[in-house]
Amino acid sequence: MNTRPENTIEGLPGDAEIESRSRAIFRNACENTDSYHALRLGMARRKAAHVGKARVTSRVWAPMAGAAACCALVIGVVWMNPARQMGPATTAVPSTPVAAGNDTPEETTPEIGSTQMEMVQDLDFYRWLAAQPAVASARNRGSR
């Protein structure tokens, strides 16, 4: 600082005197702060410190909450993936009538199901036929 010695020409005080004088007055004023404002200052300080502590707590918990959310997301994605793979097999049957367009149920389902139904109905016959190999082969030989 540009300190100036006592101003002897005009009899005015120098920088050092101004500083010491103003500091003494200021110090006295600080020491004699009234209780009301001292209390409010203390409350303001405690509030600021509380905000700081809350911030520290959030700094600890925020990454943990974020990590938990990421884990939940990953688990959800993994959980949903098998369902998607199973999806086409289960949804193929319902998609058939949609793909068939204007076809009526009588025209579509019997075509697939009719042979199967005939097979089921003729199953007894085929079983009986399978049980009679000797008779059938003997008739064939006799006709020759």
Added chain:
Amino acid sequence: MRETTDAEPIPASGAAMNAVALLEAPIAASGVEVSRPVAATIEAFLASVERRAWRIAEIALRDPDEALDAVQDAMLRLVRHYSGKPAEEWPPLFWGVLRRRITDLQRRRAVRNRIMVWTGRATNDDDEELPEWEAPDLGPDPSRALASRQAHAAMSAAIRALPRRQQQAFLLRVLEGLDVADTAKAMGCSAGSVKTHLSRAMDALRTKLEDWR
């Protein structure tokens, strides 16, 4: 009035200072700066600085409640944004935040006054010297306390009459006792500017020292 040495630190307020460990800061080489301990925690730092901050804001704003708001805001901002910084950096940061807050309030008040002038409801706050409310003095020497209050009021009025940058340089450099580098940081200017502002402030205050006695 009790005389004090320049290097004697202004005591901290409250019991919070007693509850925390304090590390001794290096004493400034120039002898102009006030050596103060470096607080170990931010709460201890705020406890050590709160009364001086409030008094300085009060000098600049001439309103105890507005000064209180400014100090509280500065405390909150320091804790929110700079609590992770090293303790040695807290003083210039805190005073920088407080200085900006005071400047904001002064500008807001100026705008409000202009609007009041236009609407014809202006109150001449800058020229009018209203009596300041002080708590009743219960000390043993009321006349001394009264003289102290009058000296403080005269000094505050003289400082308020300075241009804003000179005022800030005087408050931070002389009353708070920051060194030139920290004052420059808090004021957001160069060290040379701080010296210039302070020199002009000293010249302006020189003639008014008699009023402070």
